[in-house]
Structures are given as structure tokens and as C-alpha cells.
Amino acid sequence: MPQHSPRELPEGDPFGAHTLPYGVFTTPDAPDRPRIGVRYGAHVLDAAAAAEAHGSAHAPLLAQPTLNPLMAAGREVWQAVRAEIRGWLDGPHFHPLAEVNLHLPFEVADxxxxxxxxxxxxxxxxxxxxxxxxxxxxxxxxxxxxxxxxxxxxxxxxxxxxxxxxxxxxxxxxxxxxxxxxxxxxxxxxxxxxxxxxxxxxxxxxxxxxxxxxxxxxxxxxxxxxxxxxxxxxxxxxxxxxxxxxxxxxxxxxxxxxxxxxxxxxxxxxxxxxxxxxxxxxxxxxxxxxxxxxxxxxxxxxxxxxxxxxxxxxxxxxxxxxxxxxxxxxxxxxxxxxxxxxxxxxxxxxxxxxxxxxxxxxxxxxxxxxxxxxxxxxxxxxxxxxxxxxxxxxxx
Missing domain, CATH: 3.90.850.10 (Fumarylacetoacetase-like, C-terminal domain)
Structure with missing residues (x-):
């Protein structure tokens, strides 16, 4: 079940608002639905759910099962999405990191x-x-x-x-x-x-x-x-x-x-x-x-x-x-x-x-x-x- 944002992170946590790495995860209730997540402390933001809730134009990219479509969109989009994600950190759509399964986040070409x-x-x-x-x-x-x-x-x-x-x-x-x-x-x-x-x-x-x-x-x-x-x-x-x-x-x-x-x-x-x-x-x-x-x-x-x-x-x-x-x-x-x-x-x-x-x-x-x-x-x-x-x- 998604949780509300972990508003306060431990001091020195390397996965704060300046980091925000991307991954791909599944949850026990939807093991066949990989989607893009963003790590924030010891939690994972369901990026697609947050994007849809905020009416983001980038929701289709974040609803993909790998990072490749987002990566192919180019630097201007990367920067825009990253700025939007910072605005979603006070909302819901978070899962405890310990309760999700992580996957290879992108399809490796060469x-x-x-x-x-x-x-x-x-x-x-x-x-x-x-x-x-x-x-x-x-x-x-x-x-x-x-x-x-x-x-x-x-x-x-x-x-x-x-x-x-x-x-x-x-x-x-x-x-x-x-x-x-x-x-x-x-x-x-x-x-x-x-x-x-x-x-x-x-x-x-x-x-x-x-x-x-x-x-x-x-x-x-x-x-x-x-x-x-x-x-x-x-x-x-x-x-x-x-x-x-x-x-x-x-x-x-x-x-x-x-x-x-x-x-x-x-x-x-x-x-x-x-x-x-x-x-x-x-x-x-x-x-x-x-x-x-x-x-x-x-x-x-x-x-x-x-x-x-x-x-x-x-x-x-x-x-x-x-x-x-x-x-x-x-x-x-x-x-x-x-x-x-x-x-x-x-x-x-x-x-x-x-x-x-x-x-x-x-x-x-x-x-x-x-x-x-x-x-x-x-x-x-x-x-x-x-x-x-x-x-x-x-x-x-």
C-alpha cells in the first residue's frame, strides 16, 4: 500500500532531494507490473502514479517498464522531469524500499x-x-x-x-x-x-x-x-x-x-x-x-x-x-x-x-x-x- 512522503530524512542521507536516482520496481500486489521509481531516503516514489496525479505531461514516459523511453527523450526532458519530481516529494505514492523488488532499470544496448x-x-x-x-x-x-x-x-x-x-x-x-x-x-x-x-x-x-x-x-x-x-x-x-x-x-x-x-x-x-x-x-x-x-x-x-x-x-x-x-x-x-x-x-x-x-x-x-x-x-x-x-x- 502506498504511503505518504517521508518528509524528514536522517541527516546525511545520500538519497535526499539532491540525488533522486531512477530505478524500476514491482510490489508484492503487482509483481507483473514493473514501473519507474525514484529513490528518496528509504522509500521509493511511484513516479508514474505521482505524475498522473499531478497531470504531468511526462506521465506516459514514467509509466514505462524500463527507463529507456525516458532516457531517449533527451536532456531537456530529463531536467524537466527531475524538477517536477522535486515537487512531488511531499505527497503520497511512496513505498518502503524494503517492501519492493528492484529490477534491471534499463535495457542494455551495448x-x-x-x-x-x-x-x-x-x-x-x-x-x-x-x-x-x-x-x-x-x-x-x-x-x-x-x-x-x-x-x-x-x-x-x-x-x-x-x-x-x-x-x-x-x-x-x-x-x-x-x-x-x-x-x-x-x-x-x-x-x-x-x-x-x-x-x-x-x-x-x-x-x-x-x-x-x-x-x-x-x-x-x-x-x-x-x-x-x-x-x-x-x-x-x-x-x-x-x-x-x-x-x-x-x-x-x-x-x-x-x-x-x-x-x-x-x-x-x-x-x-x-x-x-x-x-x-x-x-x-x-x-x-x-x-x-x-x-x-x-x-x-x-x-x-x-x-x-x-x-x-x-x-x-x-x-x-x-x-x-x-x-x-x-x-x-x-x-x-x-x-x-x-x-x-x-x-x-x-x-x-x-x-x-x-x-x-x-x-x-x-x-x-x-x-x-x-x-x-x-x-x-x-x-x-x-x-x-x-x-x-x-x-x-
Whole structure:
């Protein structure tokens, strides 16, 4: 049963009126009717019901079972809807967050994952190439990335089945097949595309805000043993494609205006399409926390990322590739310069492990500074590792 607005939120609640992330939810009395919700504290506003009650012209967009139609409507509509929602926070149409079911909030079109942290890339390079240069020659000239598998992007709370595949340690004469023995996490930040761009229409740095709807946390689960054997010469494949977890809540990009920050100083001149020297600050001061089974293992700072999301989007489209509503691109592992700021177990353990065991539960949370001392929250990403599923025998 919908409730009246929770007028007073606890002090410091990161999901106040400055945040207002979008998600998709169902209720026990209507499990087959997903609709758009807006998180406000520990409650969810039924956006469609509120829009209809207020006679909003945007009610049809908010009555959809995914965010895609709203995202495709463009930035002018996003801003108008966000302003209207702020006016609905004193009314009814709220549900307790604990009493609703949350779903993947948008239909994922394409998924691209980048490798944008200099600290992460340097640490990994030192582990894999101890006698060589940690960064590849192209690393500071372009944002390195790869295309992932959109069909295995799952919402927070979905169990992650331990993947199986080929693996081969350096001392093994031949590869073997079985469950991954080096299952890892990657704490990342994702950007969700709203306004599409047709083929052969590169997106300039200055147009970033016109295309990106919102921000979410991402856990790019990684089977390091499968990845190490398969990735030469073409890069990540089965070691990554089994699951990528995203938040159930997409925080609007405009919510982070107070958290914009300059990225680290560039050490090489950038080509014009990537040169952000005179653009608005492209970094975001996000404070991420990673826990495993309730114990904090890392606090990676997103402000330390070398390549910004605007540069990633510009590079992603500069060759003429199109953008579609629902495209998701992720930052790559977020790591900082300190030992407690590393965003994956590979770095935290110097490649020695231990890695994730069956039953382990990983949670990512984050917030950014907002106006007047407020905190801007990102919905958490949680996943629990469950044992590999043995394939049935032939003919069974």
C-alpha cells in the first residue's frame, strides 16, 4: 500500500532531494507490473502514479517498464522531469524500499569497458610484466577499452555463478577445463547513454551531457585464470563475459555538478578530439567503498582516474560508431595511489590471492559531495558467488 512522503530524512542521507536516482520496481500486489521509481531516503516514489496525479505531461514516459523511453527523450526532458519530481516529494505514492523488488532499470544496448585508471594499469603491468614497462605505449594517448557482453549485465542482488573455462598456468604443459580458481572483482563506475547518435556522428567532449543520462556503480567480475590464458592477442572474452553487476539505481548526471573535478595532469599532449584542457572539469569526486562479507577491503577514489567519461565517449564514437539508448560504458577498475585504494583483488594481493570463494558476498557503495554539504549517493552493487554449475553429460 502506498504511503505518504517521508518528509524528514536522517541527516546525511545520500538519497535526499539532491540525488533522486531512477530505478524500476514491482510490489508484492503487482509483481507483473514493473514501473519507474525514484529513490528518496528509504522509500521509493511511484513516479508514474505521482505524475498522473499531478497531470504531468511526462506521465506516459514514467509509466514505462524500463527507463529507456525516458532516457531517449533527451536532456531537456530529463531536467524537466527531475524538477517536477522535486515537487512531488511531499505527497503520497511512496513505498518502503524494503517492501519492493528492484529490477534491471534499463535495457542494455551495448556494453563497453575501459581501462582508465593509471594506478590500476601500472599495478597490473608490474604484476604481468615485472621486467618491462608497466604501461603499454598507447596508454596515455587514448582510452583503452573493449566491447563486453550486454546480455550478461545483471542487476545488484543477482547471484554470480562461478564461471568455467580453459585455464593454463605457466608451468602446465597443456590447458585444463574447470571452474575458475581466481575469481576477482573490479570496482568500476558506469555511464548510461540516453540520447542516441547515428552512425558516423562522433560525439565531441562538449556534447557529453547531451548524451549521458546517468551514473551507476559496476562490478566487472573477472576470472583471472581464464583471462590470462585467452587474452593474447585479442583481449578479454570469457574471463569477463559471464556477469557484470550494476546498481538498481541510476543517479542523474546533473546530480554531480558540485562533485566535478579536474583529472590528473596529462603527461603527454592529447590529440584534439581528446584534449580537455579548456573543457569543463571532466572528473567526478566519487568516494567508493568495497566490502567482502561485510569487511571493508578498499576505498578507491574515482577522482584519480586519468581518462574521463567524456573522453571515453568521444573516443568510443570517433571512428563513426553509433550510440544507442541504453548503451553502458564503464570506467575500468578504479584504483588510487595508496595500498587501501586498490579496486580489485589482483592488485590487493599482488596477484597471489586469495581470490573469491563460493559464498563470498561483495558490495560496492559510493557517494559524492553535493550542494550545501549534502551527499549524492549511488545505489549499491551486491553480488554473491555461488558454485559453478556442472554441465550435463552428453545424452543426459
Amino acid at each position: 556494453y563497453v569497458d575501459f581501462y582508465a585508471s593509471e594506478h590500476h594499469a601500472t599495478n597490473v603491468g608490474r604484476i604481468f610484466r615485472p621486467d618491462g614497462e608497466p604501461l603499454t605505449p598507447n596508454w596515455k594517448h587514448l582510452p583503452i577499452g573493449y566491447h563486453g557482453r550486454s546480455g550478461t549485465v545483471v542487476v545488484s542482488g543477482t547471484d554470480v555463478v562461478r564461471p568455467q573455462g580453459q585455464r593454463k598456468a605457466p608451468a602446465d604443459p597443456t590447458p585444463s577445463f574447470g571452474p575458475s580458481l581466481r575469481l576477482d572483482i573490479e570496482a568500476e563506475v558506469g555511464f548510461v547513454v540516453g540520447t542516441p547518435a547515428p552512425v558516423n556522428t562522433p560525439v565531441a567532449l562538449a556534447d557529453f551531457r547531451e548524451h549521458v543520462f546517468g551514473v551507476c556503480l559496476v562490478n566487472d567480475w573477472s576470472a583471472r585464470d581464464l583471462q590470462a590464458w585467452e587474452y593474447v592477442p585479442l583481449g578479454p572474452f570469457l574471463g569477463k563475459s559471464f556477469a557484470t553487476s550494476v546498481s538498481a539505481w541510476i543517479t542523474p548526471l546533473d546530480a554531480f555538478d558540485e562533485a566535478r573535478t579536474a583529472p590528473p595532469a596529462r603527461t603527454f599532449p592529447l590529440l584534439p578530439y581528446l584534449d580537455d584542457a579548456h573543457a569543463e572539469p571532466g572528473g567526478i569526486d566519487l568516494r567508493i567503498e568495497v566490502t567482502v562479507n561485510g569487511e571493508t577491503i578498499s576505498r578507491p577514489p574515482f577522482s584519480a582516474m586519468y581518462w574521463t567519461a567524456a573522453q571515453q565517449l568521444a573516443h568510443m564514437t570517433v571512428n563513426g560508431a553509433s550510440l544507442r539508448t541504453g548503451d553502458l560504458f564503464a570506467s575500468g577498475t578504479v584504483s588510487g595511489p595508496e595500498p587501501d585504494q586498490l579496486g580489485c583483488l589482483l592488485e590487493l594481493t599482488q596477484g597471489k590471492g586469495p581470490y573469491l570463494a563460493d559464498g563470498d558476498e561483495v558490495t560496492l557503495t559510493a557517494w559524492a559531495p553535493g550542494p550545501d554539504g549534502a551527499r549524492i549517493g549511488l545505489g549499491e552493487v551486491t553480488g554473491r558467488i555461488v558454485p559453478a554449475r556442472t554441465a550435463p553429460a552428453p545424452g543426459a
